[in-house]
Amino acid sequence: MKINLSQYEMDLVRKGLGREPNEAEWLTIDALWSEHCAYKSSRVFLKSFPSTGERVVMGIEDWQDAGALDVGDGWAIVLKLESHNHPSAIDPFNGAATGVGGIIRDIISKGARPIALLDMIRVGDLSKSRNRWLLKNIIAGIGFYGNSIGVPVVGGELAFDSSYDDNPLVDVAGVGVVRRDRIIPSVVKEAGLKIVIVGLTGLDGLGGASFASRKLSGEDEIGAVQIADPFAGKIVLDSTLAVVDKVEAIKDLGGGGLVVGVTEMANGLGAVVELDKIPLRVKDMKPEEILVSETQERMLFAVKPEKVEEVCKEFEYYEYPCAVIGEFVKEPYIKFLYEGKEVVNLPSSLLLNPPRYIWNVKKPIRKVGERPNINLEDVIRKVVTHPDLVSKEWAYSQFDYEVGTSTVLKPGEADSALIELPNGKLLAIKGDANPDLCAEDPYECGKSIVAEAYRNLASVGAKGIGLVDHLQFGDPRKPEVYYYFVEAVRGIGEAARFFSTPIVGGKVSFYNENKEGKPIKPTPLVVMAGLVEGKFLRNKVFEGLDIVLIGLTRNELRGSLLTKIFGSFGDVPKARLNEDLLASELVIRAINEDKAFLVKDVNRGGLIASLFQILIKDFGVSISTKNIISDEEDILAKLFSENGGRFIVLTNDAEWFMRSSKGIHVSVIGKVVKESRRMRLDDTVIDLNKEVDQYYNFLYEVMG
Amino acid sequence: MKYKDFDPDKYKAVVLPGGFSFGDYLRAGSIAASTETMKKVKEMSNEGKVVIGICNGFQILVESGLLEGALLPNLSLRFISKWVYLKVIRFDTVLTRGLNKTIIRMPIAHAEGRYYHKDVERAKSLAVMQYSDEKGQVTPHANPNGSLLNIASIANEEGNVIGMMPHPERASFKLTSIDGSTDGLLLFRGLRRLEN
Numbered sequence: 001m002k003i004n005l006s007q008y009e010m011d012l013v014r015k016g017l018g019r020e021p022n023e024a025e026w027l028t029i030d031a032l033w034s035e036h037c038a039y040k041s042s043r044v045f046l047k048s049f050p051s052t053g054e055r056v057v058m059g060i061e062d063w064q065d066a067g068a069l070d071v072g073d074g075w076a077i078v079l080k081l082e083s084h085n086h087p088s089a090i091d092p093f094n095g096a097a098t099g100v101g102g103i104i105r106d107i108i109s110k111g112a113r114p115i116a117l118l119d120m121i122r123v124g125d126l127s128k129s130r131n132r133w134l135l136k137n138i139i140a141g142i143g144f145y146g147n148s149i150g151v152p153v154v155g156g157e158l159a160f161d162s163s164y165d166d167n168p169l170v171d172v173a174g175v176g177v178v179r180r181d182r183i184i185p186s187v188v189k190e191a192g193l194k195i196v197i198v199g200l201t202g203l204d205g206l207g208g209a210s211f212a213s214r215k216l217s218g219e220d221e222i223g224a225v226q227i228a229d230p231f232a233g234k235i236v237l238d239s240t241l242a243v244v245d246k247v248e249a250i251k252d253l254g255g256g257g258l259v260v261g262v263t264e265m266a267n268g269l270g271a272v273v274e275l276d277k278i279p280l281r282v283k284d285m286k287p288e289e290i291l292v293s294e295t296q297e298r299m300l301f302a303v304k305p306e307k308v309e310e311v312c313k314e315f316e317y318y319e320y321p322c323a324v325i326g327e328f329v330k331e332p333y334i335k336f337l338y339e340g341k342e343v344v345n346l347p348s349s350l351l352l353n354p355p356r357y358i359w360n361v362k363k364p365i366r367k368v369g370e371r372p373n374i375n376l377e378d379v380i381r382k383v384v385t386h387p388d389l390v391s392k393e394w395a396y397s398q399f400d401y402e403v404g405t406s407t408v409l410k411p412g413e414a415d416s417a418l419i420e421l422p423n424g425k426l427l428a429i430k431g432d433a434n435p436d437l438c439a440e441d442p443y444e445c446g447k448s449i450v451a452e453a454y455r456n457l458a459s460v461g462a463k464g465i466g467l468v469d470h471l472q473f474g475d476p477r478k479p480e481v482y483y484y485f486v487e488a489v490r491g492i493g494e495a496a497r498f499f500s501t502p503i504v505g506g507k508v509s510f511y512n513e514n515k516e517g518k519p520i521k522p523t524p525l526v527v528m529a530g531l532v533e534g535k536f537l538r539n540k541v542f543e544g545l546d547i548v549l550i551g552l553t554r555n556e557l558r559g560s561l562l563t564k565i566f567g568s569f570g571d572v573p574k575a576r577l578n579e580d581l582l583a584s585e586l587v588i589r590a591i592n593e594d595k596a597f598l599v600k601d602v603n604r605g606g607l608i609a610s611l612f613q614i615l616i617k618d619f620g621v622s623i624s625t626k627n628i629i630s631d632e633e634d635i636l637a638k639l640f641s642e643n644g645g646r647f648i649v650l651t652n653d654a655e656w657f658m659r660s661s662k663g664i665h666v667s668v669i670g671k672v673v674k675e676s677r678r679m680r681l682d683d684t685v686i687d688l689n690k691e692v693d694q695y696y697n698f699l700y701e702v703m704g
Numbered sequence: 705m706k707y708k709d710f711d712p713d714k715y716k717a718v719v720l721p722g723g724f725s726f727g728d729y730l731r732a733g734s735i736a737a738s739t740e741t742m743k744k745v746k747e748m749s750n751e752g753k754v755v756i757g758i759c760n761g762f763q764i765l766v767e768s769g770l771l772e773g774a775l776l777p778n779l780s781l782r783f784i785s786k787w788v789y790l791k792v793i794r795f796d797t798v799l800t801r802g803l804n805k806t807i808i809r810m811p812i813a814h815a816e817g818r819y820y821h822k823d824v825e826r827a828k829s830l831a832v833m834q835y836s837d838e839k840g841q842v843t844p845h846a847n848p849n850g851s852l853l854n855i856a857s858i859a860n861e862e863g864n865v866i867g868m869m870p871h872p873e874r875a876s877f878k879l880t881s882i883d884g885s886t887d888g889l890l891l892f893r894g895l896r897r898l899e900n
Contacts, residue, residue: 143783147813148724231727317706398783400813402874403722410882420879 067504112176446491474519551646579645720761733763779850
């Protein structure tokens with residue numbers, strides 16, 4: 001197996017240990033010190049995130065597998081977001097499926113019942129057959145696991161960029177519910193507890209954490225990919241939730257396998273594990289393979305000796321393997337024995353204290369061109385039919401998005417998903433990223449994606465309460481890549497503080513590069529959760545409703561979909577968070593006073609893309625462009641700028657918005673008309689019938 | 705209720721809900737069909753008790769021979785989640801007896817729901833619901849998965865064993881319904897009508 005440690009790190013180990021580690025010990029250190037598990041290059045900056053708040057039950061500083069937020073009546077939600085990018089590049093079906101399984105096990109590790117998933121997928125251009133193959137199998141893999149295990153995929157994103165050609169991004173977020181006082185820790189506090197493993201250990205996913213912490217080599221790395229078994233996952237889910245009262249700590253065996261699970265659970269204490277006692281899927285596995293196997297559907301429990309039998313009985317009902325493999329001890333050493341001999345004997349302190357890195361940064365130089373001379377009608381047709389904006393029904397119809405009967409707003413229905421919680425409250429949840437903007441200005445982008453998520457939640461009537469993030473970049477040792485990382489973290493942290501939406505958990509994924517070593521576009525992603533405090537909105541369209549634009553349009557086109565298609569020009573949009581907050585508050589009030597029939601955030605594709613959402617419902621719009629209030633008189637800016645702080649609202653009481661606005665521009669820009677799929681802009685009528693057809697059919701036609 | 709502890713003598717009716725029994729690894733419903741639990745369900749159906757199969761439950765009933773025909777992979781070879789309209793054509797089953805609506809709406813969510821029967825006439829006589837459009841027209845366009853005669857649900861001749869691919873339980877609550885309708889509840893009320 002490959003080892004990723006640098007010469008510097010290996011010397012550090014030898015010095016700390018005073019001897020040369022054996023092979024099994026090198027593998028152990030490699031897993032624990034992998035970027036994936038140790039946050040070597042990121043932790044210094046992640047610590048700047050706002051992580052406290054009155055609703056935070058379990059935050060990022062607890063460094064648990066997931067974060068938790070109070071949602072009232074004694075209930076908490078558990079949030080977790082993680083990618084499975086590298087496995088999905090090699091085996092998209094199993095890579096994506098095990099990504100779902102991993103998230104679900106992270107949630108049950110806290111004693112919470114998983115109730116919803118979101119998936120955010122980014123692949124290269126679909127004109128390439130390999131990208132179609134990747135997407136088809138990623139979607140099928142997510143469906144295979146989520147559908148079988150009975151957790152609905154309630155929302156997500158699907159977007160395209162050639163920088164993901166070799167390295168697709170597969171992000172999965174999960175939401176669980178748990179009684180606030182019943183959250184189970186992932187770490188032990190006392191020695192003497194037995195270490196119990198459930199599930200079989202096999203030969204898949206060997207050294208997966210290390211694999212995820214380097215760039216894809218292009219060599220055969222299929223052995224590092226895990227295989228998905230959702231039926232086993234379902235048994236683990238049900239049985240784990242049945243034993244939560246009988247265990248002291250739970251940990252999913254994910255990245256890094258057993259060595260990481262045991263060491264992190266011991267959390268500074270020691271552990272002695274007998275590898276011969278681990279139930280194996282195949283005979284004759286070497287001890288080194290058992291140590292770092294990442295076979296899925298395994299959990300680790302810390303159990304009081306007298307409760308072990310009760311715990312295992314629950315799993316054995318379903319003929320699921322359960323075994324005591326060792327115990328936690330006072331002496332702070334992690335020991336693995338095999339046939340009575342010590343295979344690994346390393347101090348906990350060495351394993352849990354990897355080096356920290358602050359790499360050099362360098363601001364990349366971005367090429368900016370001139371404003372192109374383009375035909376407006378042409379631009380409209382091109383923008384609204386961009387694959388990022390088409391209907392994603394082909395994808396989400398493959399997910400059982402209603403299992404559990406708590407999905408209030410279905411995929412494709414609104415800018416945010418909405419689910420019912422056990423206490424009757426409604427939880428809105430949305431994931432947002434903007435790699436094109438992040439490539440231009442990661443700091444503004446970091447702020448913008450948090451603001452966009454906040455607005456998306458507001459558009460269904462919910463107020464954000466907290467978020468999890470996932471930061472995806474190339475090789476952090478490259479100064480330009482690290483600049484993106486540091487700046488994005490700064491932006492996300494600042495906005496999260498502003499909106500009082502603490503960051504309760506997160507992950508970092510570096511080394512996302514193509515075969516030539518070119519990094520992906522920086523793709524930090526946030527998933528925000530919020531609660532509906534009064535009414536929620538189910539969008540409706542009627543003829544004759546006024547179209548109200550909330551917020552000021554600015555001539556800031558850089559990083560927009562328009563410039564992605566026609567070439568970069570103009571200023572970078574600044575995130576003016578107060579505008580997002582005020583506009584969101586106005587929208588939530590409108591929903592509660594029954595003044596809004598449809599609310600759509602203005603973002604990707606600008607105002608045109610938001611208006612197009614009315615056309616797809618077989619209505620038309622008539623727009624007076626002079627009423628679009630903008631800081632400069634440029635028609636491209638008015639129609640395609642993606643600056644924040646804006647919504648369109650359909651209403652029969654436009655006057656109410658004028659009266660109720662606090663510091664936010666409001667103008668009536670037009671009306672919904674019955675001429676289906678037609679957009680009237682002043683005196684020009686554009687028939688977008690074909691474009692609406694393409695909206696619905698594009699993915700079905702391309703993906704077959 | 706855990707499946708190994710199921711005692712059929714305690715119940716008048718059994719509902720096999722949707723899901724993925726045993727991961728549906730071999731073929732949807734096939735492993736579950738050969739369990740001890742399903743022998744007990746068969747006893748219930750032989751005694752004339754009510755047996756309802758929804759989605760995977762329907763697949764299990766077909767696999768275990770309690771209902772005729774087969775459920776093949778969808779024509780698109782994809783899993784399909786979608787709200788559909790159904791035309792009710794048989795009113796002598798435990799779910800549809802006394803139903804005062806013929807076009808109902810609820811979602812489907814399955815990968816193997818294409819109903820097949822080698823005897824078309826027989827299928828016609830057993831069918832309880834067909835995929836239709838909003839107006840109740842049974843068109844190829846309204847057929848989401850390629851089912852024979854757009855069949856979404858069948859029952860045995862007696863009407864005490866019924867299977868359906870659509871999910872009535874997901875169309876039973878106003879809040880989570882796509883349009884506020886609760887047609888699924890109308891079917892479950894058939895069970896209450898049975899009770900009286």
